[in-house]
Amino acid sequence: MSNKLNILTRGFFKENPALILVLGCCPTLAVTTSVNNALGMGAATTFVLLLSNILISALKNVIPNKVRIPCYIVIIATFVSMIDLIIQGFLPALSASLGVFIPLIVVNCIVLGRAEAFASKNNVFDSMLDGLGMGIGFTIALVLIGAVREVLGAGSFMGFQFIPSEYNMLIFVLAPGAFIVFGFVMALVRHLVNISEERKKLKKAENNRH
Amino acid sequence: MEKLLHVSGSPHVHSGESVKKIMWSVVASLMPAFFVSVYYFGLPVIVLTLVSVGCCVLFEYLIQRFMMHTKPTVSDGSAVVTGLLLAFNVPSNLPIWIMVVGALVAIGIAKMPFGGLGHNPFNPALVARVTLLIAFPVQMTSWPAPTPVLLMSDAITGPTTLGIISEGGDLSQIPGYADLLIGRMGGSFGEVSAIALLIGACFLLWKRIITWHIPVSFIATVFVVAGIFHLVNPAVYVNPLIHVLAGGLILGACFMATDMVTSPTLPWGMVVFGCGCGLLTIIIRLFGAYPEGVSFSILLMNAVVPLINKGFKPKQFAK
Numbered sequence: 001m002s003n004k005l006n007i008l009t010r011g012f013f014k015e016n017p018a019l020i021l022v023l024g025c026c027p028t029l030a031v032t033t034s035v036n037n038a039l040g041m042g043a044a045t046t047f048v049l050l051l052s053n054i055l056i057s058a059l060k061n062v063i064p065n066k067v068r069i070p071c072y073i074v075i076i077a078t079f080v081s082m083i084d085l086i087i088q089g090f091l092p093a094l095s096a097s098l099g100v101f102i103p104l105i106v107v108n109c110i111v112l113g114r115a116e117a118f119a120s121k122n123n124v125f126d127s128m129l130d131g132l133g134m135g136i137g138f139t140i141a142l143v144l145i146g147a148v149r150e151v152l153g154a155g156s157f158m159g160f161q162f163i164p165s166e167y168n169m170l171i172f173v174l175a176p177g178a179f180i181v182f183g184f185v186m187a188l189v190r191h192l193v194n195i196s197e198e199r200k201k202l203k204k205a206e207n208n209r210h
Numbered sequence: 211m212e213k214l215l216h217v218s219g220s221p222h223v224h225s226g227e228s229v230k231k232i233m234w235s236v237v238a239s240l241m242p243a244f245f246v247s248v249y250y251f252g253l254p255v256i257v258l259t260l261v262s263v264g265c266c267v268l269f270e271y272l273i274q275r276f277m278m279h280t281k282p283t284v285s286d287g288s289a290v291v292t293g294l295l296l297a298f299n300v301p302s303n304l305p306i307w308i309m310v311v312g313a314l315v316a317i318g319i320a321k322m323p324f325g326g327l328g329h330n331p332f333n334p335a336l337v338a339r340v341t342l343l344i345a346f347p348v349q350m351t352s353w354p355a356p357t358p359v360l361l362m363s364d365a366i367t368g369p370t371t372l373g374i375i376s377e378g379g380d381l382s383q384i385p386g387y388a389d390l391l392i393g394r395m396g397g398s399f400g401e402v403s404a405i406a407l408l409i410g411a412c413f414l415l416w417k418r419i420i421t422w423h424i425p426v427s428f429i430a431t432v433f434v435v436a437g438i439f440h441l442v443n444p445a446v447y448v449n450p451l452i453h454v455l456a457g458g459l460i461l462g463a464c465f466m467a468t469d470m471v472t473s474p475t476l477p478w479g480m481v482v483f484g485c486g487c488g489l490l491t492i493i494i495r496l497f498g499a500y501p502e503g504v505s506f507s508i509l510l511m512n513a514v515v516p517l518i519n520k521g522f523k524p525k526q527f528a529k
Contacts (some may be wrong), residue, residue, distance in 0.1 A: 167307075174344065180319060
């Protein structure tokens with residue numbers, strides 16, 4: 001059981017796809033100008049990751065090894081088209097602000113990476129957990145970066161303005177700010193992960209001594 | 211007898227130079243320009259400079275003490291130089307809290323994350339200036355007009371020389387050469403006086419802290435390229451002398467491009483570096499969206515310094 005839990009939770013921080021594995025940098029940098037955009041992008045990617053992982057894992061014995069990448073892309077593109085149409089239909093404002101980055105989930109390396117590295121080798125249930133965990137981890141990363149950028153750059157949080165506009169630092173809404181915040185959030189999360197790993201090691205060593 | 215046998219490895223002669231000495235010499239060399247700025251822009255110059263220097267030193271101390279857990283080395287004066295240069299690069303009516311943000315960017319983003327003095331690939335003061343320029347475009351481009359009073363200056367703002375040129379304004383508003391030389395023009399408060407800056411640069415040259423290669427190649431490239439454009443079409447492109455004296459060219463070429471950490475180590479590399487800076491500066495000034503390009507061009511050339519160093523490696527002896 002703890003093994004299953006591990007598959008789910010390791011994507012949150014320890015193997016966070018955006019901050020530790022540094023995959024999917026393009027949406028991480030491009031759509032994190034606000035928390036709402038980050039949440040929307042994270043949810044859409046989680047949806048695609050979850051369903052594509054399940055389907056690819058279910059079809060892993062049917063898909064010929066030599067053409068597996070095109071097959072994965074077809075499956076992923078199917079789900080991306082679905083979520084694209086859903087967002088266009090029900091959340092037109094989000095669709096307008098995310099723009100081309102929703103269709104671009106097709107080429108997001110996190111989705112293809114999990115299909116290749118995990119779903120094609122494990123059973124359906126594990127793949128589902130993995131997709132969900134990685135999706136949530138990606139969403140956490142996007143929201144962290146989006147929160148810093150929105151607060152510093154636009155003086156608001158989820159659209160709620162609480163810093164007057166003359167104190168806003170425009171650079172954090174623009175591309176250079178994305179890189180700066182990405183670097184600092186990455187450093188912070190790695191630092192915290194390292195601390196927790198060291199604590200675990202110490203605990204283990206102490207248990208062995210007793 | 212014991213003393214005679216005790217010989218360490220070469221080199222045996224120490225020049226007496228240290229980081230501390232070099233940094234305080236740079237601080238001294240910036241003083242003439244500082245006094246001219248105080249004369250033209252008044253009390254805000256002193257306040258902003260003190261805030262900038264104080265915050266840079268404070269942030270460096272705090273980061274080294276509590277985040278890097280190393281012995282603070284703020285007494286080497288490098289943070290003081292960064293603070294001074296950053297302050298020289300802002301308009302004198304900048305709100306003080308923006309100055310604090312700038313100091314945090316210089317030390318907290320451009321310097322310490324890379325490992326502190328000697329490890330930063332980009333000039334910290336310039337990174338902070340460019341960050342402030344992009345973050346606060348309104349506050350960073352409202353230039354107070356120079357008013358020679360010693361107390362609080364009033365809130366008259368005027369255009370900078372390069373601003374007039376780039377926006378296609380009335381060219382007769384450009385200050386005369388005498389004003390450009392002594393510094394009676396709008397602009398970031400440390401960059402206005404060409405003479406004061408050149409006095410400081412001569413002091414550094416005399417002390418052998420900088421060599422002539424970067425400043426001369428930088429300024430000469432700007433002069434030559436601007437001169438070619440001026441000769442082709444004098445109605446559109448102004449006299450190259452104005453390009454040399456206006457804006458931050460002399461400050462950038464003598465004090466910021468020559469930063470030991472972020473410039474090439476060997477003479478020919480320095481010349482290439484200076485020419486690159488000059489070319490980028492004049493391209494940004496004549497064709498870019500911003501009226502001034504010195505800080506952008508130095509930062510861009512900072513990025514290729516490792517390549518330049520590699521390209522101009524000296525030949526190994528007897529090989």
